[in-house]
Structures are given as structure tokens and as C-alpha cells.
Amino acid sequence: MMNYFKMAYRNLGRNRRRSLLSALALSIGLALMLFIASFYEGEMRSSMESTLRLDSGHLQIRAADYDPDKLSVAWEYLIENPGQVAEQAAKLNQVDVATPRLIASGIVAVGDQSAGVEIMGIDPASSASDPYRRLTSGQFLTTDDREGILIGYPLADSLGLKAGDQLNLLVNTSNGTVDEQFFTVRGIFTTGTTTYDKGIVLLPLSKAQAFSGAENRASIIFVLLKDREQAGALAAALESSNYQVETWKDLNEILVLMEDFSNAYLLILNLIVVGVTATVIVNTLVMSVFERTREIGILTAIGMKGRQISALFLTEASILALGGIAFGLLLGWGLSAYFGRVGIYFGDLGMTGFLIGDRIYTYLTLSDSLYLTVMTLIITLFASLYPARLASRMEPVEALHGSD
Amino acid sequence: MEVAKLTDVTRIYKIGEVETHAVNGITLSIKSGEFTALVGPSGSGKTTLLQLIGCLDQPTSGQVVINGMETTGLSRNQRADLRKGAIGFVFQFFALIPTLTAYENIEMPLLLSGKGNGKRTQRVKELLEDVDMTDRANHRPDQLSGGQQQRVAVARALATNPKMILADEPTANLDTENGEQVMEIMKRLNKETDTTFIFATHDPRVIKYATRVITLEDGKIVKDSKEA
Known part of the structure; x- marks a missing residue:
């Protein structure tokens, strides 16, 4: 295992700029998703807080x-x-x-x-x-x-x-x-x-x-x-019979619906961002597979099995993904922390049905951080199965002729 | 003892509608300890024959038996296992893994065979000494000359004590001095360890080392001489 890691790490170092740019794409993607999640969470919290404290309360007792x-x-x-x-x-x-x-x-x-x-x-x-x-x-x-x-x-x-x-x-x-x-x-x-x-x-x-x-x-x-x-x-x-009692959910149906709708919308947006960044990683690995066909042939010739070659490329993908994710988390946390402190001024958005503060303060939750990190890692590794499989299925003879 | 036995082996490559008989009905037996040269002009089928013996490729028809094991029906993984334990390779290009040092390149087949750390270290050191590369153990391929790289490749091929080493034009990219040096090493190891060497070449300076010369033309054996 240690040897895979060493080989994978050195392989990524061969084309350092390309590897760094690929990891950076993942970092920016993750940071963007974290920021969007924190913005949305901040917006929902502000909206919920404002609406409940100013307008609806948690309960309203009214005449029938x-x-x-x-x-x-x-x-x-x-x-x-x-x-x-x-x-x-x-x-x-x-x-x-x-x-x-x-x-x-x-x-x-x-x-x-x-x-x-x-x-x-x-x-x-x-x-x-x-x-x-x-x-x-x-x-x-x-x-x-x-x-x-x-x-x-x-x-x-x-x-x-x-x-x-x-x-x-x-x-x-x-x-x-x-x-x-x-x-x-x-x-x-x-x-x-x-x-x-x-x-x-x-x-x-x-x-x-x-x-x-x-x-x-x-x-x-x-x-x-x-x-x-x-x-x-x-x-x-x-x-x-004298009173009707309305809960905050009854009174803020639009807000509750908006929360559900936004969750679905965010999921699609996240999948698009992760899809694009995972494609960058996959592209890097596919290029690497084609550049290293002869090397794959040599490894196969000396007895490396298909799954071991897969494991080597998946280790490379993991290093890229983990490096990208680590930096992306720092970037995302940093952005969210900054805008959580100073806020983003929108003024009067003129929306009806719910209230939002003029300044939205981003709020990044631990569950959002975990969810987005795990989703990014899983999707990236899943996408990397393609180049890994491509490498593992190369016939040694063809691979040895590959870069002649 | 027979390390390789080929019976009526044919390998046909199809490019579009055109069929090329790279190897055409070859029957051949290689015994343990032989130092055999496969010679012939370009396109005569030397490399294809070597690849069939090395289980890197499979024949279109015929039988290839390595160390008594019929290989034609084996899966990719089974062939990989067979290569790992029984066959070493030296290629025309200096086929080292560029990100690994000389030491690590030699160690790779031992790692794949699951050898323990202590045994690996001892074996790699022995091999580095055998090919006179101890002082270059921690150099990467791009820090070694062509001759040095090929010596490391020979050491790697020997790492798991295979019965047979297949070398495809091992001196083609080396100058005379380095070429002779590599051949001397292979010859010495052949004698010391009784490892079988089969190498494809058309370099007459190399053929002189062979104890058996098999001449190929158009995918067929046209001459087989036990003594060059």
C-alpha cells in the first residue's frame, strides 16, 4: 500500500503543474459549493429568524x-x-x-x-x-x-x-x-x-x-x-371553537416550500459543480494513462495484475482528490467565515411572502461541510474508475508498443 | 529440463482485411540454462515469438507450455502470475519505471511477489552488486546512462529468480562498450545461476555470445544451430 502511495505521489509529481491545476479545480469547486451552501444556510436562517421574530412568531392565536x-x-x-x-x-x-x-x-x-x-x-x-x-x-x-x-x-x-x-x-x-x-x-x-x-x-x-x-x-x-x-x-x-391556532409552518408555507425547493435546487447545482471538477480529474488521469502506456506494459510484463494497476491510478486520484478537498475546505471555510462576519449587503430585495435581512451572513454548518466533502470524494473516485479500468485492461503487448 | 515448449504456434495479426502471419507454425523447445539468440531481419517474427514465450501475447493457434504449464487457456491474471514467478524481461528501450530509483525498480517484482522487507533488501543488494550498480542504487533512470539503465533492467529481470529471461534487442540502443558489458553480465549470470536467456537480436556482435542461434524468416524457423 505504501508503495502504491509512493509511486502515485511521484507519478503526480512528473507533471506537477497539471496535477496542481487539477487539484485546484477540485478545490475551487468544493470551495464554491461550501460558499453557496453557507450563503443559502445564512439566507434561510436570516429569513426564518426575521419572519418568525417580526411577523409570524412560532404560534398565533386568533379569533375563529x-x-x-x-x-x-x-x-x-x-x-x-x-x-x-x-x-x-x-x-x-x-x-x-x-x-x-x-x-x-x-x-x-x-x-x-x-x-x-x-x-x-x-x-x-x-x-x-x-x-x-x-x-x-x-x-x-x-x-x-x-x-x-x-x-x-x-x-x-x-x-x-x-x-x-x-x-x-x-x-x-x-x-x-x-x-x-x-x-x-x-x-x-x-x-x-x-x-x-x-x-x-x-x-x-x-x-x-x-x-x-x-x-x-x-x-x-x-x-x-x-x-x-x-x-x-x-x-x-x-x-x-373560539380560537384558531396557527403554527409557524402554517403561517410560512412559502418559506417552508422554498426551503424544500432550494434543497433540491442546491443538490442539482452541487452535482453539476462536482461533475465538472471530477471531469477535470478524470481528464488528467486519462491523459496520464495514455502517456504511460509503455510503463503500464512494463508493469504488466513484470507481473502486476489489472487490479493492482487500477489501484495505482485510483491512489493517484485519491491523492489529487484529498489534496484538492483539503485546500477546498480551507478556502470554503475561509470565505464563509469572512462573509459570516462582514455579511453581503443586498438591501431591499422586494420579495413577498417572507422576510430576509438586508445583509446576509453566510453560515457554514458542520453537516454541510461533511456532506459536500464526502460527496466530492465519492464522485471523484467513482469517476476515476474509468481511467483506472482503462489502464488495467491494456494488453501488455499493445501497451509495450504504445509509445514506440 | 524444458522451460519452454512451443508446438505448431501461429500468431496472425489482422489489420483491416489483411492478415499477417507474424509467427507461422513454429515448433520449438528451449531447455534450462540455454543462452539462445533469435535472429533474423526486421519483421521476421523474433519479437512476436518472444512475446508468445513470455505470455505477453497469446497464439492464434498452437500450444505454448512454460515450465510444464499449458498457457494458451490462461486468464490475464493467471498469465501475470506466471510471468511474475517464472519469466523476467529485458526490453530494447530502457524499460525502467521513471519515478522509481534503480533500487526500487529492482525491488518492484519482489514486492509484487509478496517478499518480506528483509529478504527484499538482501536480494536487491545482491543484484545491484551482480550488475555493478551498488553506487547508483538511489539514482533515478534519468540520472543513469543507457548502459546503466539496461544493467538495472537485467537485475530487475533476475529479481525473482525466474527460470527464463527474455530480452528483446537488449543492446540495440547501446554503444559497443555498454552493449558488450550488458552481454557479459547476462552471460555470467547465465553460467552462475543456470537461468535460461532468450534474446532477439540482429546484431552479429551479440550473436557470438549465444550457445544456440535460431534464425527466423517470415515467421518460420529456417535454421536452428545449437552452437553459433
Whole structure:
């Protein structure tokens, strides 16, 4: 075995540049796949994180007739005594936080400019409101603030608003009319997701209830769990005739579908990349077989069997593959670590159905690294069976005449 | 003792529609310890005959028996096994593995035969001494002259103590001095070890070493002289 290794290593050294370039092709292929995997993982994590923390939560308890598309605050769509319901939900062991939220549609007007927004009444004291606490200016809301409003940075930017400025907010009320009031911009927040921040304004829940005429009602109870995988079981336990309970999977069907679709898409992409790089290795080995026909003849003449010649070429392929993989792993890890730290800025991608942060931070998992490494190695070695077989099947006489 | 026996052996090569009888109905017996030259003009069938005796090729018809074993029905692996233990080769071109040193080239057949490390080392050292290449043991082929490479090839051919060594134009690419040196070594080893040597050549300076000269023409034996 040691002798195969020694011979294979020296054979690769004969045409060092070609061997290095072949291994490098494999390295770049693997690094590219690792980077793509880490980018995708980062994107999915960002998307999942943003969507769950900002939009859907892990569970939502809603009135039986609630329709999220209408953004209506008509009483029949709302939960009564939401504080009590949230309190009961929060008592469950699996629940991290449960907080009522009122969601209404409205328009922000400043001078002759206006923008349609979602008005969300939140409990400023709840930890579920933490994603809004990152302020570019001003202060966060307090529970009893009656005139203050929190707006997102892109909305403030487009309307030319800053902390302390006044804006006119119109709301579709519970009885189907429109009400309006001037609010003072208490603070300007950024969640890092422009798509989300440009279309929402935040009021303290009690103020939103009073302003919209919802009184002591809320649209949803927003629930975050200690472990989101328990959502299904908990939803079943909470389900009743008065409420519908939706899990994060129900609420983010597009995101879950996208994850499945992307996995299939990534697999195809990976197979293409590995296929191309394996072809480079195979090409190198096939060239090597044809260059060394006489040598194969000599080895056969002195008694080397076909499988031993195969083993020699497979050892060469293994050295190329392992060398290429080792460097590719370093390169891929390096790239992923760098962009995991500084991120890649995309800004507002304008996608609907799920939220993605403006900056995507790559995230390379151990399982992705292992999976891609093993797949690259297996496919490369599998492809190398062809040149190995080609060499092993050479008739000694033909091989000895091969390079005369 | 008979090391090779060929009975009515024919080897036909087909190129397109044209059939060439490279070896045409040869019957031949080679005894242990012979130092036999196969002579004849180019295309007379010397190399093909050597390849058939060496089990590198198989006859179209006829029988080839090596060390008492019928070889015509053997598989590729069985023929490889037979070559490994019973036959050594020296080729016209200096057929060494370019990435291995002189020592490693000689060691290769011993490795393939599964010899232990200690026995291998001892045998390689003996052979290097036999061909006067001890001081060049760690040189690679490209660091050796043609004559030195051919001496290493002879040592490699002898490594497993085969009964028979087949040499195809072993001096063709050597100058007179180196050619004579290689022939002297082969002759000496023939005498010392009783190994059978069969070499194809058309060089009259080489033929003088032979104890038997077989002349071929158009794939047939036209003359077989026990003494040159």
C-alpha cells in the first residue's frame, strides 16, 4: 500500500503543474459549493429568524373568524380580553413569551406625501418587542404613551421624518369608518429588514385599541416558544371553537416550500459543480494513462495484475482528490467565515411572502461541510474508475508498443 | 529440463482485411540454462515469438507450455502470475519505471511477489552488486546512462529468480562498450545461476555470445544451430 502511495505521489509529481491545476479545480469547486451552501444556510436562517421574530412568531392565536388578509379590526375578527388569553398561554411550560397585538391598516401622511402602512399595536414592555428596540434615533415607546409612534427607518427616510417630527395617521376603525390623529415620531427603528421596516408603524397596544375602536380586543396573540418544533403539539392542545391556532409552518408555507425547493435546487447545482471538477480529474488521469502506456506494459510484463494497476491510478486520484478537498475546505471555510462576519449587503430585495435581512451572513454548518466533502470524494473516485479500468485492461503487448 | 515448449504456434495479426502471419507454425523447445539468440531481419517474427514465450501475447493457434504449464487457456491474471514467478524481461528501450530509483525498480517484482522487507533488501543488494550498480542504487533512470539503465533492467529481470529471461534487442540502443558489458553480465549470470536467456537480436556482435542461434524468416524457423 505504501508503495502504491509512493509511486502515485511521484507519478503526480512528473507533471506537477497539471496535477496542481487539477487539484485546484477540485478545490475551487468544493470551495464554491461550501460558499453557496453557507450563503443559502445564512439566507434561510436570516429569513426564518426575521419572519418568525417580526411577523409570524412560532404560534398565533386568533379569533375563529380572523382573516389576516383583511387587516380588519371589526370586532367579530378580534380576540376579546387578549391580555387574559396571553397570560394563560404564557403559563404553559413550552411558551417563552405570549403577547397580544392589534393589526390595522392605515395611511401615514406628512405634508403632501403619504404611504399605506400596517399599524401594529404592541406591548412595549414585552420581550417579543425586542426586535424593534434597535433605534437609529429617538426613544422606544412606553406602555402609556398616547401620542407617540415608532416608524421604520426606510419609511422615515422616504417621508423625510426624524425623531420628534409630527405625522398624520389615518386608520380604518372597527366600525368601518376612518379616523385620524397627529402622532409624534418617538423613535425610528431598524430591524435590518427594509421590506418589513418600510411598511409598518408601531403604537402602544392600548393606544392602538383606542384609536381604532377595537377597545379591549386584539388581532392575534403572538407567541414565541422555547423550542419551535413543539409548535404543532402545542397548537393542537390550544385549539378551541373560539380560537384558531396557527403554527409557524402554517403561517410560512412559502418559506417552508422554498426551503424544500432550494434543497433540491442546491443538490442539482452541487452535482453539476462536482461533475465538472471530477471531469477535470478524470481528464488528467486519462491523459496520464495514455502517456504511460509503455510503463503500464512494463508493469504488466513484470507481473502486476489489472487490479493492482487500477489501484495505482485510483491512489493517484485519491491523492489529487484529498489534496484538492483539503485546500477546498480551507478556502470554503475561509470565505464563509469572512462573509459570516462582514455579511453581503443586498438591501431591499422586494420579495413577498417572507422576510430576509438586508445583509446576509453566510453560515457554514458542520453537516454541510461533511456532506459536500464526502460527496466530492465519492464522485471523484467513482469517476476515476474509468481511467483506472482503462489502464488495467491494456494488453501488455499493445501497451509495450504504445509509445514506440 | 524444458522451460519452454512451443508446438505448431501461429500468431496472425489482422489489420483491416489483411492478415499477417507474424509467427507461422513454429515448433520449438528451449531447455534450462540455454543462452539462445533469435535472429533474423526486421519483421521476421523474433519479437512476436518472444512475446508468445513470455505470455505477453497469446497464439492464434498452437500450444505454448512454460515450465510444464499449458498457457494458451490462461486468464490475464493467471498469465501475470506466471510471468511474475517464472519469466523476467529485458526490453530494447530502457524499460525502467521513471519515478522509481534503480533500487526500487529492482525491488518492484519482489514486492509484487509478496517478499518480506528483509529478504527484499538482501536480494536487491545482491543484484545491484551482480550488475555493478551498488553506487547508483538511489539514482533515478534519468540520472543513469543507457548502459546503466539496461544493467538495472537485467537485475530487475533476475529479481525473482525466474527460470527464463527474455530480452528483446537488449543492446540495440547501446554503444559497443555498454552493449558488450550488458552481454557479459547476462552471460555470467547465465553460467552462475543456470537461468535460461532468450534474446532477439540482429546484431552479429551479440550473436557470438549465444550457445544456440535460431534464425527466423517470415515467421518460420529456417535454421536452428545449437552452437553459433
